[in-house]
Amino acid sequence: MAHIDRMSSEALIPEQVSRQIIQDTVTGSIALSLGQRMPDMVTKQLKMPVMTGSVTADFVNGDTGLKPTSAMSWDKVYITAEELAVIVPIPEALLDDTTYDIFGEVRPRIVEAFAAAIDQAVFHGTGKPDSWPDGLVPGAIGAGKSRAVSGDLYQDINGEGGVVSMVEESGISVNTYVGALQLRARLRGAVDTSGQPIFRMAYSNGAAGNMVYELNGTRVTFPENGSLDGTKALLLAGNFNYMRYAIRQDVTYKILDQATITNAEGRVILNLAQQDCVALRAVMRLGWALPKPVNIIAGNDYFPFAVLTP
Numbered sequence: 001m002a003h004i005d006r007m008s009s010e011a012l013i014p015e016q017v018s019r020q021i022i023q024d025t026v027t028g029s030i031a032l033s034l035g036q037r038m039p040d041m042v043t044k045q046l047k048m049p050v051m052t053g054s055v056t057a058d059f060v061n062g063d064t065g066l067k068p069t070s071a072m073s074w075d076k077v078y079i080t081a082e083e084l085a086v087i088v089p090i091p092e093a094l095l096d097d098t099t100y101d102i103f104g105e106v107r108p109r110i111v112e113a114f115a116a117a118i119d120q121a122v123f124h125g126t127g128k129p130d131s132w133p134d135g136l137v138p139g140a141i142g143a144g145k146s147r148a149v150s151g152d153l154y155q156d157i158n159g160e161g162g163v164v165s166m167v168e169e170s171g172i173s174v175n176t177y178v179g180a181l182q183l184r185a186r187l188r189g190a191v192d193t194s195g196q197p198i199f200r201m202a203y204s205n206g207a208a209g210n211m212v213y214e215l216n217g218t219r220v221t222f223p224e225n226g227s228l229d230g231t232k233a234l235l236l237a238g239n240f241n242y243m244r245y246a247i248r249q250d251v252t253y254k255i256l257d258q259a260t261i262t263n264a265e266g267r268v269i270l271n272l273a274q275q276d277c278v279a280l281r282a283v284m285r286l287g288w289a290l291p292k293p294v295n296i297i298a299g300n301d302y303f304p305f306a307v308l309t310p
Helices: 030-034 092-097 102-124 136-142 153-158 163-168 182-189
Strands: 045-053 073-080 082-091 146-148 176-179 201-204 207-211 218-221 235-238 244-256 260-262 268-271 277-289 305-309
Touching: 030 102, 030 176, 073 244, 082 092, 082 102, 092 277, 102 136, 102 244, 102 277, 136 235, 136 305, 146 163, 153 163, 153 182, 163 235, 163 305, 176 182
Parallel strands: 146 305, 176 218
Antiparallel strands: 045 073, 073 277, 082 277, 176 235, 201 207, 235 305, 244 277, 260 268
């Protein structure tokens, strides 16, 4: 039977296109959310006075004994603002042909990329500027504050000689745990002496909810931007009150249409005006430091973080 079917009239049927591009959740910086923010910087460097010597007192022997004297001392630690930036070129023809707000889609990705770069630099020193510290994980390993995971995960973390005690032995309490995603399976599989799971499902009104990943009553933060490399550190435990950062310039954007983009050797890779392109340039300036004021137990020789390594 001759009739007009769907195949022959497909060109006349309008397509329904979703107006929303499905994206992963834009994640912020874990390191900055946990650290202590200092007042915004007005110059490239922020100087912080740090107490390096504290007052001591002793008992006086007898009625005519000599009262002791004491003093204090300070040193300075600098936070140096360094630039984090990216340029995203886009052909003008593409902007003309699409009905999406391309720049609007790019901006959250830039913020996410900035957050990942900051976290990788703070945790591992990856891609860090020369003026920034080495990173919390290599710093802890260099200070001898690391323990390789064994068959008893709970003791590796909480037991004597575990990563928590490595921080506590310097007179510092652990208030934060950052774990690699690879650690979650190990936590789920950890059992006590009777074979019962240490980490259980959370229940609400009799219904099972999410798995609660907590250590000593503190939730474990798992970066989902890959910033904590599980091949180097499964768990970072420490006190983030010692991690200080400051922002010199928040993320700013600029549309470029006449610039010439070159590589490190000076070779032109894109001429925006000649090749009918525009580019979105994003810049941010910030810095961080790890000042260590004198500690009544460990003096100045301590590191406020410890690492559980694979």
